[in-house]
Amino acid sequence: xxxxxxxxxxxxxxxxxxxxxxxxxxxxxxxxxxxxxxxxxxxxxxxxxxxxxxxxxxxxxxxxxxxxxxxxxxxxxxxxxxxxxxxxxxxxxxxxxxxxxxxxxxxxxxxxxxxxxxxxxxxxxxxxxxxxxxxxxxxxxxxxxxxxxxxxxxxxxxxxxxxxxxxxxxxxxxxxxxxxxxxxxxxxxxxxxxxxxxxxxxxxxxxxxxxxxxxxxxxxxxxxxxxxxxxxxxxxxxxxxxxxxxxxxxxxxxxxxxxxxxxxxxxxxxxxxxxxxxxxxxxxxxxxxxxxxxxxxxxxxxxxxxxxxxxxxxxxxxxxxxxxxxxxxxxxxxxxxxxxxxxxxxxxxxxxxxxxxxxxxxxxxxxxxxxxxxxxxxxxxxx
Amino acid sequence: xxxxxxxxxxxxxxxxxxxxxxxxxxxxxxxxxxxxxxxxxxxxxxxxxxxxxxxxxxxxxxxxxxxxxxxxxxxxxxxxxxxxxxxxxx
Numbered sequence: 369x370x371x372x373x374x375x376x377x378x379x380x381x382x383x384x385x386x387x388x389x390x391x392x393x394x395x396x397x398x399x400x401x402x403x404x405x406x407x408x409x410x411x412x413x414x415x416x417x418x419x420x421x422x423x424x425x426x427x428x429x430x431x432x433x434x435x436x437x438x439x440x441x442x443x444x445x446x447x448x449x450x451x452x453x454x455x456x457x458x459x460x461x462x463x464x465x466x467x468x469x470x471x472x473x474x475x476x477x478x479x480x481x482x483x484x485x486x487x488x489x490x491x492x493x494x495x496x497x498x499x500x501x502x503x504x505x506x507x508x509x510x511x512x513x514x515x516x517x518x519x520x521x522x523x524x525x526x527x528x529x530x531x532x533x534x535x536x537x538x539x540x541x542x543x544x545x546x547x548x549x550x551x552x553x554x555x556x557x558x559x560x561x562x563x564x565x566x567x568x569x570x571x572x573x574x575x576x577x578x579x580x581x582x583x584x585x586x587x588x589x590x591x592x593x594x595x596x597x598x599x600x601x602x603x604x605x606x607x608x609x610x611x612x613x614x615x616x617x618x619x620x621x622x623x624x625x626x627x628x629x630x631x632x633x634x635x636x637x638x639x640x641x642x643x644x645x646x647x648x649x650x651x652x653x654x655x656x657x658x659x660x661x662x663x664x665x666x667x668x669x670x671x672x673x674x675x676x677x678x679x680x681x682x683x684x685x686x687x688x689x690x691x692x693x694x695x696x697x698x699x700x701x702x703x704x705x706x707x708x709x710x711x712x713x714x715x716x717x718x719x720x721x722x723x724x725x726x727x728x729x730x731x732x733x734x735x736x737x738x739x740x741x742x743x744x745x746x747x748x749x750x751x
Numbered sequence: 752x753x754x755x756x757x758x759x760x761x762x763x764x765x766x767x768x769x770x771x772x773x774x775x776x777x778x779x780x781x782x783x784x785x786x787x788x789x790x791x792x793x794x795x796x797x798x799x800x801x802x803x804x805x806x807x808x809x810x811x812x813x814x815x816x817x818x819x820x821x822x823x824x825x826x827x828x829x830x831x832x833x834x835x836x837x838x839x840x841x
Contacts, residue, residue: 586785607786623786626766651785701783702773 381689383416385464390471391422391429391439395709396612400668401471402429404681407674409435411682419463425722431714438463438729441722445474449481456482460489467492467688469681471665473550476501492688495643496664503639504662506549506578513659516638518631520659522581532562545580548573553615555582585652588625590632591667593684594641600633602683602696604673617669618707622676624699631657644684669705676700756831759838760808769803782841789840798833
């Protein structure tokens with residue numbers, strides 16, 4: 369028996385039950401889910417429940433009592449849409465979900481596939497269509513860039529690693545960027561390194577693998593929401609200031625660069641993008657802006673958007689709720705983030721609950737969360 | 752005056768870019784467009800403050816010449832050298 373709308377009632381986004389995926393939080397490459405959940409939790413008007421959805425019992429965000437009210441395991445994307453739908457039905461029966469924010473590239477196809485069923489249950493999602501998702505994929509990016517007049521580094525899709533032995537004769541000089549179809553990008557300095565990276569990427573993400581020429585310049589990221597009607601909502605731009613071994617930003621600073629904003633607007637207009645996205649660009653030393661990647665979700669650094677008063681995860685909920693005005697401050701450059709690792713303490717009973725039952729439900733801790741921006745400003749003014 | 756420094760000043764003044772650079776009294780500089788930050792010594796700070804007001808290289812050099820008691824030629828050379836160095840950070 370399906371839980372047909374038995375939890376559904378007219379509610380404001382402020383007290384919705386929101387499920388967020390991507391709660392893995394390993395220090396070298398955290399998923400965006402925990403940062404999305406934290407942003408929503410710390411929004412001054414949000415008073416609802418946040419449910420973490422993860423794939424592994426070691427997905428740290430599932431246990432965070434100050435951010436999440438509960439956490440559940442969901443089947444890996446390879447299990448398919450039916451398995452995901454069945455599990456969402458179960459979680460919905462327990463939690464009465466109002467919205468889901470998928471945060472990982474690899475799961476999006478399945479969420480797109482179950483969108484209409486979830487809609488019938490009253491569960492909202494702001495996600496792209498399958499066509500939009502495919503058009504911005506890494507292996508179609510160069511073609512898409514050409515169609516909207518945006519520069520992109522030359523990219524080649526390969527399935528045979530022997531390419532790396534012959535590539536220099538074909539004009540592909542080392543170093544080259546070697547990228548997985550969904551995640552991971554590593555610089556290869558020679559054929560030996562390239563073939564080793566190729567093998568690891570195929571093992572993790574399957575075929576094909578992408579090879580991209582490196583553009584000398586500085587890397588910038590932009591996070592925003594597309595409303596599905598060609599409008600970009602609330603962009604936040606960041607320049608990476610420190611990278612992990614995997615090339616992920618562990619430090620960055622907000623910037624405001626009109627030219628990067630215009631590139632992002634072109635992308636959102638060109639795709640009629642619906643949902644959150646991250647645009648990664650390289651500002652070349654030749655003065656041009658090159659599009660490196662479009663990620664179909666919020667980035668792991670999205671908490672920075674809350675810090676500059678442009679809380680994009682909360683804005684997404686407001687968009688889903690058809691709020692006429694989004695709660696966004698003007699862009700603010702010069703705010704840094706520095707990511708750090710912290711141990712989360714998990715009791716055996718909690719671990720057991722997730723391990724055995726696939727879920728954990730915890731009352732949110734009463735201790736004050738981080739002060740809101742408004743409170744922070746008041747505090748500063750008073751001192 | 753070298754063309755390179757003059758061109759650079761023109762480029763940096765475009766779209767109000769130079770004027771938007773944040774300067775602190777401590778000499779800490781932040782460029783909100785690129786996210787770059789660096790520090791300037793006292794003389795650099797004075798020079799950048801004058802340039803931010805929209806002064807040309809000659810006008811900036813003239814003020815520095817009065818303020819520090821140096822010849823205008825030395826001041827022009829210094830402002831140009833400063834601009835070329837600044838361009839590498841912005």
